[in-house]
Amino acid sequence: MTTISMYKISAPIFVQFLTSLSAVLDKAAAFCEAKKIEPSVLLNTRLAPDMFPLGRQVRAATDHAINACGRLAGAELPTFSNSEATIPELKERIAKTIDFLKSLKPAQIDGTEGKEIKITFPSGATREFTGQSLLLNNSLPNFYFHCATAYDILRQCGVELGKRDLMGTPVSM
């Protein structure tokens, strides 16, 4: 009988949906190619003027996955240029995130439910979490929000995607 654990509800889940997000970007690239559209048009599309555009939605998804698993594991977080402006650059960022998540061992994340984690935001404000509250109430819902919104932007742009593209395939890690 397998028992649920902090690892099982984090790293493999992030990898599953980052993998599908990367494949969704492939479909976006193919769409641009077929329709002679500059990919930057899609990457700069927003659902509302004060929401992040597609490119930033993708970056935010990787950030939440890295911040959650990296802080739970107490690992050094990978850094990015944050200037990714093309589909290949965003896919590279996703690939680097997946490599990082796969490098973490279950033993580094399991048992971190009560771990005290203090996060300092760019504004200077700080917020204290337990491992459980960071993952369940913050990182996972934010991660899913940015993945879903990236998908929603591309659906609105006319890219042919279905629920299966969004959901991807469960991974064994």
Place this chain on the structure above:
Amino acid sequence: MTTISMYKISAPIFVQFLTSLSAVLDKAAAFCEAKKIEPSVLLNTRLAPDMFPLGRQVRAATDHAINACGRLAGAELPTFSNSEATIPELKERIAKTIDFLKSLKPAQIDGTEGKEIKITFPSGATREFTGQSLLLNNSLPNFYFHCATAYDILRQCGVELGKRDLMGTPVSM
């Protein structure tokens, strides 16, 4: 030291985000009132012609929460008319879903990681899950997708919402 469990990653999480979804609908109703817009306009808005409109996104969110927790617990699932066409009716559906989720005891859901669950879809197709795969790879991501897309539709319609409205407040259950 609290330990993560199937209950902790399901019922209270669904309740948190259904509660915020209900409050988001309140803001949508206030927006319609202020702008003299028929709420049905918002409820029928889609991000793409072959995506669900807002009303159906809300219904789908409740369905995934009920199906996951109800099947894990082996409880009788509440039923709905599926004809909810107004904001109050959708809020009533959400409230009924929250009542159902709150009626489930941790002991009914904890330990169901390996439970075999066979789901028959309206098409007649069947799919077999373990409790863990149903919750982690299917119900939670679908639930979050429909909540995020409901929020995205309202943001696109101009309703003033921020990330805090989407995320809501963690609940103790």
